Amino acid sequence: MKIALMARNANLYSHQRIVEAAEARGHEIEVINTLRVSINISSGRPMLYHRLQHPLEEFDAVIPRIGASVTAYGLAVLRQFEVMGIYPMNESVAIGRSRDKLRCMQLLARRGxxxxxxxxxxxxxxxxxxxxxxxxxxxxxxxxxxxxxxxxxxxxxxxxxxxxxxxxxxxxxxxxxxxxxxxxxxxxxxx
Incomplete structure (x- = not known):
């Protein structure tokens, strides 16, 4: 399986451990700096590019590690992965809800x-x-x-x-x- 790891700092211990675990299980994993991704929104052929020259289309799955300071942009990139049919470990809607305390509290209250x-x-x-x-x-x-x-x-x-x-x-x-x-x-x- 080819996996994209959305992360701003590939050197963080937690990100290195994810890479090690994926590789130990025989997966190919690439760390993608979320802030270096450009989104091309077009009918029929949505695309993502890393540093504008590297298309991000051949992934089977994406693991989002979106820092709170880049939530809006990170969720936009993750949504584009989803639009492209690439399976997210955590969906953009769930991450967005978890980052909005008011919405999260409302959802929890609704479920008792x-x-x-x-x-x-x-x-x-x-x-x-x-x-x-x-x-x-x-x-x-x-x-x-x-x-x-x-x-x-x-x-x-x-x-x-x-x-x-x-x-x-x-x-x-x-x-x-x-x-x-x-x-x-x-x-x-x-x-």
Whole structure:
């Protein structure tokens, strides 16, 4: 099988291990720098090119390793692989949903998955109402597009939480407000 590994840095340990594992199983794998790919959108013959001279059409599968800072472009490249009939290990729609915390929370809630009470508003004048909606302070305020704990703030009092919410919304940054779930000083992530 010929596999494309979408990755910006071929030297990362995790990417090297993927290459080693694929080769150990007899696959041919090529690391493609996502930001060096050009997309040709045309009816009947969609194409991707790496550095404009190398067509990316003979792959059987693609493994996307899309960093958060290049999500939009990475998903566009991955969608083009999908349009070309190349099997993705993770589909673009799934990655996009996972990167949008609001959409992800909505999907989980629709399926009855237990979640902390979460609120979202676009009106900075409703900061206090949103805080009350999730049970009052302390609350967790999260950037919708942040990853790995970046853009997560604990609003311990009504005033501090309001200030953070108003500052984020004043900067035109979308946020979620969640009830604070005490975890004994640990960060608990459950799947």
């Amino acid at each position: 998955i237990g979640l902390p009470s979460t609120a979202y508003t676009n009106d900075p004048k409703q900061a206090e109402d949103v805080i009350k909606l999730v049970g009052g302070p302390p609350v967790v305020i999260k950037l919708i597009e942040g990853t790995q704990g970046i853009g997560v703030v604990l609003g311990e009092t009504m005033q501090s939480a309001k200030s953070v919410i108003e500052a984020f919304q004043g900067a035109k940054v979308n946020i979620l407000v969640q009830e604070y779930v005490k975890a004994g000083g640990m960060d608990i992530r459950a799947w």
